[in-house]
Amino acid sequence: MSASPSNVVVANGITRQFGEGDTSVHALRGIDVCIPSGELTAVMGPSGSGKSTLMHILAGLDKPTAGSVHIAGTEITALGDTELTKLRRRHIGFIFQFFNLLPMLTARENVLLPLTIAGAKPGPGWFDELIGRVGLTDRLTHRPAELSGGQQQRVAIARALVSRPSVVFADEPTGNLDSTTSGEILALMRSSVEEYGQTTVMVTHDANAAAMADRVLFLADGQIVQELPRSSPRDILLAIEKLGIR
Amino acid sequence: MIRFAIRALIQRKLRTVLTALSIVLGVAMVSGTYVLTDSIGTAFDSIFGQTYKNTDAAITGKSAISNNQSDTTTPATFNQNLLAQVQALPEVGAAIGSVSAEAQLIGSNGKAIVFGGAPNLGFSVDPDHPDFDSLNLVDGSWPVAREVVIDRATADKKGLEVGQMIGVQARGPVQRLRISGLVTFGAVSTIGGATLAGFRLSTAQDLFDKQGKLDQIRIAAKSGISQSQLISAVQKVLPAGTQVRTGQEQAVEDASGTSSFISFLQTFLLVFGGVALFVGSFVIANSLSITIAQRTREFATLRTLGATRRQVLGSVILEALVMGVLASVAGLLLGLALAKGLFRLFDAVGFTLPNSGLIFKPRTIVVALLVGILVTVVASLRPARRATRVPPIAAVREGVVLPPGRLARFRAGGAVLLAAAGFSSLLFGLFNHGLGTSSVLILMLVGALAVFVGVALFASRLVRPMASAANPLARWSVVLFSVLVWPLFSLPFWLLRRGAWGPGSRGSRVGGFILGAALNPVLLIMVLIMVSRRAATGWRPEWPAEFPSVAPDRSATDIGGENSRRDPQRTASTAAALMIGLALVTLVATLAAAIIKPFEDAVDQIFTADYAITAQNNFSPIPPSVAAAAASTVGLESIASVRGGDGKAFGKTIQVTAVDPQAAEVLTLRWQDGAQAVLGQLDSDGAIVAKSYAKSHRLVRGSPISVLTPSGSTIQLKIAGIFDPPSGGSPFGQVTISSATFDRNYAAPQNLFTFAKLRGGVNDANTQSLEASLKAFPNAKVATRAQFKSNQISGIKSVLNILYVLLALSVVVSLFGIVNTLVLTVFERTRELGMMRAIGMTRRQTRRMIRHESVIIALIGAALGIALGLILAGLLIARVDFMSFALPTSQLITFAVVAVLVGIFAAIFPARRAARLNPLEALQYE
C-alpha cells in the first residue's frame, strides 16, 4: 500500500503491545490499512479486538509499538508533540462516545473551540450552514448540561467538522444513545460524507450503522480479518456470523 | 481565552471562592497594614507639624550622647536666662520658653488615669503667645498658677469638668490643681490615648523639678528676617549644651521616635501578612493540583482539538491570574475594612490612634495587588505544568496516569536537599558572627522558607506512617470532643428537632423541646428558623435523625483513615499549610518560655528584698521622691533604688545604672571579683561591671574607666567589683555606679526599680503600711517578688498574645485549605460516595468518615509543625545567651487540641455536602 494522495490515512505494519512479559497484551498484530478520501469507513469487531486501539493510533493519540502511520502524507509516528498537535488542528477531527464537551462553554463556543484554539475564524457562511445542517440553530446559547445526549453529540459532530479536517474519527459515536437518536446521528454523519466529502472512520457494533459505510473493516484479535464494500445490514450480519466473531 | 478562564472559574464557583479565600486574607492583611500605618503616620505628621506651625527656630538642650537608647534619660535642660538673651536679639520677633515632662493625672478615686499604656504628657503653655500653641481652648480659660488645662477626650471619658480639682503627679507627690479649661490638639481630640496636662510655666517648672530651667525655646522671626538669618543670629548667643534647629527640623526630630515606631509596626504586621500569603500559596497550589487532576478529561479533549501544551499551560495560568486579580481586589477592600475595624478596636480598648481619615495610597493598591497576583500565579506554576502533561489520549481512556515529570524522581531527594540547604542557611546566619543584621535576617528568612517548602515536599513520604499513627488519636480525640459537646449541642439539637417534628407522644416531645431550649437557647433560635423555613418553602430538614451517640464508629473511621492515605501528596500538601502556622506558634511559645524561665531564675537569685516598687505600668521610670516616701515606712529595714540613664564608654553608648548604698541588703549578686559589700561602698568613683563587659574591655579590679554623661561631664571611675549575672540578666546596665555620683551628673534622675526590706518580711500589715506611705504617688505600685516576676513577664505575655492572634490568621488560612481539599475530594468521589450510601452507609457514617480524614490531616500538620517549631526554636535559643530551652508543655498541648478542632471544624461543611448526596443521583453523576 502506498501513500497515494487519494488515501488520507495510510498505516503499515502496525502492532501495539501493552505491558511487558507475562501480562503483556498484543492489542494489534500487524495491521495495514488505507483510508481513502471522501469515504465513510466502518470498523467492526468483537469487544477487545483492538478497534479503539487502532483508532487511537491512526489519529496519533497513541503510538504503535511498530509500524508507521501517514496522515495527509505526513509520517506521524515520528513527530514531536507540538508538530503532532499542529497536524491534529489541520487534519483530524474527533467524535467521542461520551461527547467530551466543555461544560462551561455554550454550544456555539464548543463548536468553535478548535478554531479558537488555532486562532482562526470559520469561513463566511460555513458556521451557519454547519449549524443548520446538524439542527442546532436554536440551541446555540445552551450549555452542554442543558442539552440532551443526541443534541450534545450533534454539537460534537459540528465541532469535529468545523475546521474541515482531512479525516474525522468516531469511536462508537452512538454507543451512548438510544436507537432513534442513533439513527439521526448516523444519518448526519453519512450526510457529511455525502455533502462535504468528509473522510470519516467510525467504530461501531451496529450492523445498521456499518451498512451506511462505503467500506467495512472487520477486526478480530488485533488483525483485519475481512473487508466488505458498501453492504446491506444482512450481508454484514452474515459476514460476522461466518467469521464467528460475535 | 480569557473568557474561557473566567467561565471555567464561574463553573466551579464554590471551589474558586474557597481557593481564592486563602489569598484574600493575606492580601487583606497587607493592605490593611498599609492603610493603618499610613493613616497613623499622616495623623502624627500633622500633629508634629502643627506643634511648630509658627515656629521659625527652636532651641533645645543638646545631649552629649548622640543616640539615646533608653527613655530614662530626660533631655538636657538649660538655664532660663537664655530666653531673655534671645528675646533681646534684633532678628527675633517673639520667643517663648517651655518645659515638658511626664505628668500623671489622678482621678477623684485616687487612681491614675491611664489609657492602655499611652503616655501622660505634661507641658507648659503660654497664653500670651497663642500663635506658638497648637492647642485649642474649647472650654474654660487658660491656666493661672495652680491650675491645669486637660484634653477634652480625657475629660469626656472620666466625666471631668472645668472648675473641678484634679490630682497631678510629676516629680513630687500628688498636687491638687483646679481644671481651668479643656483643650484639643489641633483637629484631633486625642493622640493615641495620651493624656494632656498644660500648666503655667512656673507651675510646670515646680511640678517637673525644673526651677529656673527650660527644655525648649520657640522663636518666631521678625518680619523680613529669613530663617537662616535668624538661626545664625541665635547661634551667636547659644551657650554650650544647647542647639538650634528650624521649626520643620525640630518637628521631624520630635516625630522620629514615632516614625520609627510606625515603620516598625508596618514591617511587623507585613511579616504576618507575608506568612498568611505563604500559607495561602500552599493552599492555592494544592487546590489547583486537585482541580487539575479532576479536569484531566477536559484538558485532554482540548489537546485532541489541537491545543498545544503551551496553550494548556497558558490557560491554567490565566485562570490563576484571573483568580489572583479577583482575590487581590477583594483582599484590598477587605484590608480597608480591616484597618477601619482596627481603629475601632484600639479605640474600644482606650488606645485611641490618631486618625484624620483612612489614607489609601497608590502604593497600597500596587503592592497589595502585585503581591496577591504574584503569589497566586507562582503557586499555579507547578499545577499548570502538571496539566501540560495530560496526554490527548486521556480524553478517551479512563484512569490514564500522568507521565511523571522529568524531575519527579528527584523529588524526595530534592526536598531533603532543599530542607538541608534551608537549615544550613539558618545555621550560617545564626552562628557566623560578624554578619550584619540585615544579612542575618535574610539568611534566616530564606532558610526558613526553604525548610518549610522542603519539609512540605518531603511530607508525602511521611503521610502513610503518620496517618496510621494518628488514626487512634484522631478517633479518640473526636470521641472526647463529641462527649464534651453532647449535652450542650448534640442532645438539645436532637430534642428540639424531635419536639418540632415528632415522633413520640405530645408530652415527651414538649418536655424534650423545653429541655433542649434550656440547654442551648441558641439552637432554639436555629430550629425555629428551620421550622419557619420549612413552612415557607419546600425545604426538607434532615429529619428523622438518629439519636446522637458518641460511641466511635469503627467502620466509618477506618474508611476515613484509608482515604487519608490514598493520595499522600494531597494529604501532605494540605497538612503542610497547617504545619507552617503551627511551626510559627510553637516557635514563639518556645522562645517566650526560653526567655521567661531564665528571667524568673534571675529574679529568684538577685531579688532578696521583700518588696519592689515600680510604676503602675511596670516599666516607666519613677521619680526618686517615691523611694524617699517609701523610706519613711514603719518597720523598714533597708531600701535601695536602681537608677538608669545613658552614658558613653570606650566610644560606645551604654546604659549606666546606679544603686543606693543599701543595695547590698536587697540585691544579691554572684561575684567574680569583689563581694556583696562592694554594692554599699561605691562612693564617688566606684563602679561595678558584669563579667562579660569586663572581659571584652580587659577590666580588672582597680582598672580606671571614664563615662561621658548626656550633660557633657565625664565621670572618672575605678572598677570596684566584677559580678557574674545569671543568664536571665540583671537589673544593671553595663556600668553601675553609686546614686550619689549619678545624681551629681544626671539631670532629673529617675529610678527604674526600688527594692525594700521590712521587718517581718512579706505580710499583709507590711504591704499595707508600704502602700500607705506611697499614697501620694498613685503612679507607684508595690509588688512582692512573685508579683514582680509576673508583672515583668506580663509584657512578654501580651506580646505573645498579639503574636498568637496574628499567627491565627495563617491557621485560619490553612483551615480553609483543609475545607477546600475535602470539598474537592467529596466532589471527586461523588460516585464512590453514592455507591457506599447505596450499599448501606448512613449519613452519620458518611460525615464521620470525612471528619476522621480531616482530623488526621490536621494531626499530621500539627505533628510536623510542632516538631519543626521546636527545632527552629532550639537553634535560635542555642544562639542567644539569655535564653535557655524550656518545653512549653501546656501550650504545645493547647496547639494540638486547636489542631484537632481545626480538623473538626474544617470537616463540617464538606461532611454535610457528602452526607446530603442522594445515592441515586450520585451514581448517575457523570
Ligand SMILES: Nc1ncnc2c1ncn2[C@@H]1O[C@H](COP(=O)(O)OP(=O)(O)OP(=O)(O)O)[C@@H](O)[C@H]1O
Ligand atoms: N491501556 C491499556 N493497557 C493495557 N491493555 C490495554 C489498554 N488499552 C487496551 N488494552 C487491551 O487491548 C485490547 C484491545 O482493546 P481495545 O480497547 O482496542 O478494544 P475494542 O475493540 O475497542 O473493544 P470494545 O469494543 O470493547 O471497545 C484489549 O484486550 C484491552 O484489554
Ligand SMILES: [Mg+2]
Ligand atoms: Mg473500544
